[in-house]
Amino acid sequence: xxxxxxxxxCGDYVDYKIEEINEKTEFKxxxxxxxxxxxxxxxxxxxxxxxxxxxxxLDAMRxxxxxxxxxxxxxxxxxxxxxxKIGLETLAQLLNCSVPTIKRYHQGAIIKSIxxxxxxxxxxxxxxxxxxxxxxxxxxIRAKKKALKAIERLEQLNLCRGNHIxxxxxxxxxxxxSSYTSLKVKTGNMRCIAA
Numbered sequence: 001x002x003x004x005x006x007x008x009x010c011g012d013y014v015d016y017k018i019e020e021i022n023e024k025t026e027f028k029x030x031x032x033x034x035x036x037x038x039x040x041x042x043x044x045x046x047x048x049x050x051x052x053x054x055x056x057x058l059d060a061m062r063x064x065x066x067x068x069x070x071x072x073x074x075x076x077x078x079x080x081x082x083x084x085k086i087g088l089e090t091l092a093q094l095l096n097c098s099v100p101t102i103k104r105y106h107q108g109a110i111i112k113s114i115x116x117x118x119x120x121x122x123x124x125x126x127x128x129x130x131x132x133x134x135x136x137x138x139x140x141i142r143a144k145k146k147a148l149k150a151i152e153r154l155e156q157l158n159l160c161r162g163n164h165i166x167x168x169x170x171x172x173x174x175x176x177x178s179s180y181t182s183l184k185v186k187t188g189n190m191r192c193i194a195a
Contacts, residue, residue: 034064
């Protein structure tokens with residue numbers, strides 16, 4: 001059950017229900033849609049202010065705006081960190097920005113286009129990431145080795161696309177093109193066998 005919030009119409013703290021509304025809005029000349037949550041008083045039906053819901057709406061609006069204009073989001077940062085097994089410090093070096101800047105972006109600030117473009121290239125192109133890792137002088141050796149190993153495993157998986165059997169740590173699984181993208185890579189030896 002939700003905590004009670006103040007309804008200005010009723011003049012009391014009341015229970016409320018949450019409704020979702022598809023809303024079209026404009027920001028910086030760009031029109032986009034997002035799902036906005038609205039808290040309504042269960043007694044009178046008037047909209048009431050709930051700070052947590054307001055924060056969720058701001059996040060949903062920012063995320064929808066970023067997707068509408070093709071700007072990377074903190075979810076893209078998480079994907080890069082997971083995909084290449086790197087930390088924020090290494091990612092900051094690959095993007096050529098400061099660690100506090102990448103931390104701000106990871107916490108939800110809108111990413112500047114120059115960093116966004118590079119981040120999306122890193123996310124979508126392992127070879128580009130590999131090139132940055134090998135040419136960046138500031139990346140720590142251990143982080144570089146770990147990321148290059150992750151890229152090597154991704155390359156092995158790319159060779160296994162299609163209807164193939166992937167054997168990993170004595171577990172055999174069959175993946176087709178549609179379910180391949182959800183495969184989580186684990187450590188250990190892997191080999192591909194044509195199905």
